[in-house]
Amino acid sequence: MHDQTIAFTTPPDAPRWMRWLLFSPLARIAIFVLLFMALSFATGALMHALGWLGKDAPATIHGLAQLLMRALPALLAYLLLVRLVERRPIIELAPRRLLPDGAVGAAAGLLLFSAVVGVLYLLGSYHVTGTNPDAPWVPALLMVGLGAGIGEEIICRGVLFRIVEEGLGSWWALLVSALFFGAAHVGNPGATLWSSAAIAIEAGLLFGMIYHLTRSLPLCMGLHAAWNFAQGTIYGIPVSGTPADGWLVSTRSGPDWLSGGVFGAEASVVALGLCSLCTLALLVIALRRGSIVPCRPWQLLLQRFSHR
Numbered sequence: 001m002h003d004q005t006i007a008f009t010t011p012p013d014a015p016r017w018m019r020w021l022l023f024s025p026l027a028r029i030a031i032f033v034l035l036f037m038a039l040s041f042a043t044g045a046l047m048h049a050l051g052w053l054g055k056d057a058p059a060t061i062h063g064l065a066q067l068l069m070r071a072l073p074a075l076l077a078y079l080l081l082v083r084l085v086e087r088r089p090i091i092e093l094a095p096r097r098l099l100p101d102g103a104v105g106a107a108a109g110l111l112l113f114s115a116v117v118g119v120l121y122l123l124g125s126y127h128v129t130g131t132n133p134d135a136p137w138v139p140a141l142l143m144v145g146l147g148a149g150i151g152e153e154i155i156c157r158g159v160l161f162r163i164v165e166e167g168l169g170s171w172w173a174l175l176v177s178a179l180f181f182g183a184a185h186v187g188n189p190g191a192t193l194w195s196s197a198a199i200a201i202e203a204g205l206l207f208g209m210i211y212h213l214t215r216s217l218p219l220c221m222g223l224h225a226a227w228n229f230a231q232g233t234i235y236g237i238p239v240s241g242t243p244a245d246g247w248l249v250s251t252r253s254g255p256d257w258l259s260g261g262v263f264g265a266e267a268s269v270v271a272l273g274l275c276s277l278c279t280l281a282l283l284v285i286a287l288r289r290g291s292i293v294p295c296r297p298w299q300l301l302l303q304r305f306s307h308r
Contacts, residue, residue, distance in 0.1 A: 007162055007215070008086045022085060025167035032081050032159050039073035063139030070147030074154040081159075092158060092217045101214075105222025112223070112278070113230040116271045117237075120252065123270070125259045130249040132236075137247070140233045141225075144242065149225030156181045156204070157211040157220050169295035170212060170286075178204025188241035190262035198267050199240070202275035203227075209282040212291065231265060238264035 010023045021027055047053050052065035082090050120126035156177050165173035182200025185191055207220050232239040236246025241263045252259035260268035286292055 007092060008088055008166060025163045028081060028085060028163055029159060031085060032077050035077035035080055036073050036155075039076050040069070043069050043073050059136050059139045060142075063142035066139075067142040067147040070143070070152075071150035071154075074151040078154045078158055092162075092211075092215050097216055098218045101216045101218035102222035105216075105219040105224075106226040107222075109223035109226030110230050110234075112274065113227050113235070113265075113271075116265055116268070116274055117235050119270045119274070120259070120265065120268065123254075123258065125252050125254045125268075126235075126265075127251050127253065128248050129251055132245065132247055132249050135233060135245045135247050137229075137233045140244070141229055144232060144239050145225040145229040146221075148228055149221040149223075152181070152184070153207065153217055153220040153224055156184075157207055158217050161208050161211055165212070165293050170291075170293045172295060173212075173293075174205055174208045177208050180204075181207075185240050188263070189243075190238070190241040190264075192263070192267070194257075195241070195260075195263040195267040198272050202266070202272045202279075206275045206279045206282075209279050209286065213282055213286055213289075238262065240264060240266060 008028075010019055014023055022031075047065040047069060050065075051057060052061050057065070078093075079090065082088060117126055160180055161173045161177040164176045168176075178200045181204035182196040182198075185199050186193075186196045188195075203224075207224065210223065211217070211220050228239050231237050232242070232244030233246050234248065236244055236248045236250040237252070237260075238244050244264075252265070256267065257269055260266060260271070265271050
């Protein structure tokens with residue numbers, strides 16, 4: 001049952017050197033990182049050459065450049081890893097699942113963050129002071145929505161969670177991918193140790209469990225993109241510390257542990273609590289299904305690297 005949840009297994013006739021240098025979890029993560037770095041450099045150079053990142057570039061063009069820089073290297077590196085190294089169908093990014101799963105994820109992300117704002121409003125922390133119908137929503141959708149949703153989910157769930165789960169099981173995969181996700185936001189404006197820990201717990205664990213149960217990257221991408229878009233463009237709250245220009249002009253009051261402070265609502269105990277409840281519900285489902293991959297590193301090492 002557990003093996004059915006793992007997207008890749010080492011070919012039984014692979015020689016030992018290929019098991020170590022090509023098919024092992026660490027090798028595949030390293031291969032992805034190298035591909036990602038090379039493609040990121042190439043994409044950035046192309047955007048600068050086209051002038052899409054210049055000060056005079058229109059906001060939409062700049063947003064498109066940011067989308068390409070955030071999503072394209074991760075997507076291409078992942079496709080190359082899966083097709084050339086793992087040599088398997090890309091089930092988690094199957095074309096037929098892109099739109100329906102992405103739409104379901106987007107609806108869930110919008111609903112979840114709206115619930116966070118609703119609770120903050122009822123607690124007297126979130127206040128609407130005006131509206132801004134001219135807020136530049138297209139660049140925001142491209143950059144912090146689709147760009148972050150696609151790129152970060154491929155890295156954290158498609159690569160880290162999936163491959164660590166193969167090698168060390170589901171618990172370690174949740175821990176490693178969530179810690180990396182939180183640490184990736186530590187350099188954001190207004191970030192603190194608390195905000196990074198909150199993101200690791202509320203989003204890192206939640207997205208990990210969603211991917212574990214559905215094996216769908218578009219679902220995670222849609223939820224991630226809609227969460228960011230709702231937070232910044234709809235409700236006017238900073239997105240992971242980045243100031244937002246939203247349709248609703250808003251302020252938040254109260255202590256930082258409640259409002260999230262300058263980092264945004266993601267650093268609020270409200271977001272932490274609601275997302276943690278969702279994560280616990282998904283964990284219960286996974287335990288009942290028996291889909292949790294146990295930690296068995298030594299068995300896998302013997303299986304991967306012994307002669308057949």
